[in-house]
Amino acid sequence: MTKATPADFDWSDLGFAYHDLPYRFRAVYRNGQWEPGEITEDSQIQMSEAAAALHYGQQVFEGMKAYRRADGGVNIFRPDRNAARMRQSAERLVMPGYPEDDFVDAVKVVVKANQDFVPPYGSGATLYIRPFLVGTGAVVGVKPADEYVFSIYVTPVGAYYKGGLTPTAYVTSPYDRAAHGGTGRAKVGGNYAASMLPGQNAHAAGYSDVVYLDSRLHENIEELGSANFFGITKDNRFLTPKSPSILPSITKYSLLELAEEAGMVTEETTISIYDLDQFEEAGAMGTAAVISPVGSITHNDKKHVFYSETEVGPKTQALYDRLMAIQFGDQPGPAGWAVDV
Numbered sequence: 001m002t003k004a005t006p007a008d009f010d011w012s013d014l015g016f017a018y019h020d021l022p023y024r025f026r027a028v029y030r031n032g033q034w035e036p037g038e039i040t041e042d043s044q045i046q047m048s049e050a051a052a053a054l055h056y057g058q059q060v061f062e063g064m065k066a067y068r069r070a071d072g073g074v075n076i077f078r079p080d081r082n083a084a085r086m087r088q089s090a091e092r093l094v095m096p097g098y099p100e101d102d103f104v105d106a107v108k109v110v111v112k113a114n115q116d117f118v119p120p121y122g123s124g125a126t127l128y129i130r131p132f133l134v135g136t137g138a139v140v141g142v143k144p145a146d147e148y149v150f151s152i153y154v155t156p157v158g159a160y161y162k163g164g165l166t167p168t169a170y171v172t173s174p175y176d177r178a179a180h181g182g183t184g185r186a187k188v189g190g191n192y193a194a195s196m197l198p199g200q201n202a203h204a205a206g207y208s209d210v211v212y213l214d215s216r217l218h219e220n221i222e223e224l225g226s227a228n229f230f231g232i233t234k235d236n237r238f239l240t241p242k243s244p245s246i247l248p249s250i251t252k253y254s255l256l257e258l259a260e261e262a263g264m265v266t267e268e269t270t271i272s273i274y275d276l277d278q279f280e281e282a283g284a285m286g287t288a289a290v291i292s293p294v295g296s297i298t299h300n301d302k303k304h305v306f307y308s309e310t311e312v313g314p315k316t317q318a319l320y321d322r323l324m325a326i327q328f329g330d331q332p333g334p335a336g337w338a339v340d341v
């Protein structure tokens with residue numbers, strides 16, 4: 001397969017797409033242990049037709065980014081958190097976790113190997129990092145595989161939600177993404193498979209993404225298809241849903257701290273879809289989404305508009321600016337957040 005070269009990219013006009021870059025990291029688990037991993041040029045993975053990942057969805061993944069600093073260096077953001085979350089996701093699917101320190105080292109090695117593809121400072125683009133762990137061993141009955149592959153590929157990306165910092169419209173769905181005691185807390189492909197039909201329906205109707213409601217009452221906001229949700233109240237409280245079936249977003253936990261730093265009171269709490277009037281501003285937060293303002297949510301054909309359908313609110317903008325400044329190395333953040341590659 002033809003590999004991408006840096007000259008192939010218009011850094012200021014990148015979508016959110018896969019490109020076959022020169023290098024990826026690959027490690028194999030067999031005979032009860034992880035073998036030493038290595039950088040490879042091979043973007044294809046060979047596995048048994050009976051691989052547990054192919055039939056029973058035994059696979060987990062992560063999403064991170066590398067950011068080009070003004071001094072030409074490269075940052076990654078809180079990689080220890082992704083390493084820990086991947087291990088927790090793996091535990092939920094009875095998979096061997098990849099050692100957390102080795103995970104962080106491997107991310108650095110892959111980013112360094114592909115460093116010419118980290119978009120320039122100021123372009124707004126980043127290098128998306130996708131670590132993943134798949135059950136490659138053959139099984140017929142429903143049980144864990146005995147062989148696994150851990151791999152990390154990278155690809156340059158621009159904004160995930162088309163508008164970037166322009167608000168977009170969201171809609172609820174009769175479908176659920178994750179059950180109350182299901183796998184919503186884990187970053188497993190099955191959650192995303194479950195979101196494809198509702199996501200497609202939402203896109204066809206002109207919305208950016210789905211707002212999932214809790215699976216028991218269909219009343220409380222869970223999260224969006226690819227990001228956690230936040231709302232900022234008129235009295236300066238930063239609220240985000242508390243639920244056992246949403247992804248523990250690293251961006252969310254970071255913004256909870258940055259919102260406090262900005263003088264807001266923060267809380268993870270129940271947020272009813274019928275109580276949106278309390279919010280002055282609302283947004284999506286995640287690695288891919290960064291902070292994307294939620295202009296409106298439509299539920300049962302009723303549209304609720306937050307700050308504006310066309311302009312980002314000032315508090316959302318300020319949080320976005322602070323987060324980006326830390327990630328791109330323009331401002332120092334809390335210890336351990338920006339990690340030099």
Ligand code: PLP
Binds near residue numbers: 063228248285286288
């Ligand atoms: N929720 C879902 C469903 C996601 O896919 C993501 C993206 O990773 C997030 C939330 C945000 O998580 P994070 O901030 O760790 O990227």
Ligand code: COI
Binds near residue numbers: 064289
């Ligand atoms: C991320 O933000 O990293 C995600 O995983 C979201 C989506 C691309 C699946």
